[in-house]
Amino acid sequence: MxxxxxxxxxxxxxxxxxxxxxxxxxxxxxxxxxxxxxxxxxxxxxxxxxxxxxxxxxxxxxxxxxxxxxxxxxxxxxxxxxxxxxxxxxxxxxxxxxxxxxxxxxxxxxxxxxxxxxxxxEEKSAKVKSKIKMAKLFKFLGLGAITKIFRSKDVDNMSQNMYETFKNVLNxxxxxxxxxxxxxxxxxxxxxxxxxxxxxxxxxxxxxxxxxxxxxxxxxxxxxxxxxxxxxxxxxxxx
Known part of the structure; x- marks a missing residue:
């Protein structure tokens, strides 16, 4: 290396x-x-x-x-x-x-x-769409920390900056x-x-x-x- x-x-x-x-x-x-x-x-x-x-x-x-x-x-x-x-x-x-x-x-x-x-x-599955709606709701209620449970497995153990990067490139x-x-x-x-x-x-x-x-x-x-x-x-x- x-x-x-x-x-x-x-x-x-x-x-x-x-x-x-x-x-x-x-x-x-x-x-x-x-x-x-x-x-x-x-x-x-x-x-x-x-x-x-x-x-x-x-x-x-x-x-x-x-x-x-x-x-x-x-x-x-x-x-x-x-x-x-x-x-x-x-x-x-x-x-x-x-x-x-x-x-x-x-x-x-x-x-x-x-x-x-x-x-x-690609069209998101009903399950993914449901997760997105729930995450937005919790964020609206001021419970942003809870939204981590709805994140994609692609960002497990990622830092916050890499999570933000993921959101930039995802769609x-x-x-x-x-x-x-x-x-x-x-x-x-x-x-x-x-x-x-x-x-x-x-x-x-x-x-x-x-x-x-x-x-x-x-x-x-x-x-x-x-x-x-x-x-x-x-x-x-x-x-």
Whole structure:
């Protein structure tokens, strides 16, 4: 593991990262999802994609990258752009899982790899809608502390600034970002994903003009069982 300090918006960010296949020249940037970290991605992909130098990154606020600020997706994108320049890495090929897929898309690589990416706003279930109504009611009654029990599991054990960040990024509609992306996209999805539905994956594939779509059995972390096949499809497509 390595740590790189960068400056953005007069703030300091220490970015934790890992590089695999140090001697190679063709980079693949790999970004994890919300509540996850680089180690999960590295554990599953580091033994594959032998033609690439892998760069696994903990986004600020996750893993070993400390964050003390409230951020937006645009902040994450700019921080990543600065970081990649600092370590002299190419952003030609970027893979992103879940929330990392949104950051990857806005980084606008030549080759975009999406693993059950966030970015399509989906209809909330009746249960979620009920929780939101209850939380708003308690907040209106001055019982804001109680609303913590209604928070998504995605923010369990998160600091207040990361909870505020989560609210900033949760319901972003990336329809235009996907539609305007002009590179090549490789889209991989889980058929039983309840975090980002299969229909969202198909919609993203329809929005990106130059894209390939492949679905697998499994849930949101489907790539754990399918990393080898995904990696081979990436190498065959890009190289």
């Amino acid at each position: 390595a740590l790189k300090s960068i400056q953005y918006d007069n703030k300091n960010f220490d970015i934790s990262y890992e590089i695999v296949n140090q001697g190679l020249k063709k980079d693949i940037i790999i970004l994890h999802g919300w509540g996850s970290n680089k180690d999960i991605m590295s554990k599953n992909f580091k033994n594959y994609l032998p033609s690439f130098r892998h760069i696994y990154i903990d986004l600020p606020g996750f893993g070993k990258s400390i964050n003390e600020y409230v951020l937006s997706t645009n902040d994450y994108v700019t921080i990543m752009e600065i970081f990649l320049k600092e370590i002299h890495a190419s952003k030609d090929t970027i893979m992103g899982h879940s929330y990392g897929g949104k950051v990857a898309t806005k980084l606008n690589p030549k080759n975009l790899i999406l693993l059950s990416s966030a970015g399509i706003v 972003e509609d990336f329809t235009d970002e996907f539609k305007n992306y002009e590179g090549k996209a490789y889209i991989f999805w889980a058929e039983s994903d309840t975090a980002t539905s299969l229909e969202s994956g198909k919609k993203i594939a329809s929005l990106i003009k130059n894209s390939e779509f492949k679905s697998y059995e499994g849930t949101h972390f489907f790539f754990v069982e399918n990393a080898k096949d995904i990696s081979e499809r990436i190498e065959n497509g890009i190289l």
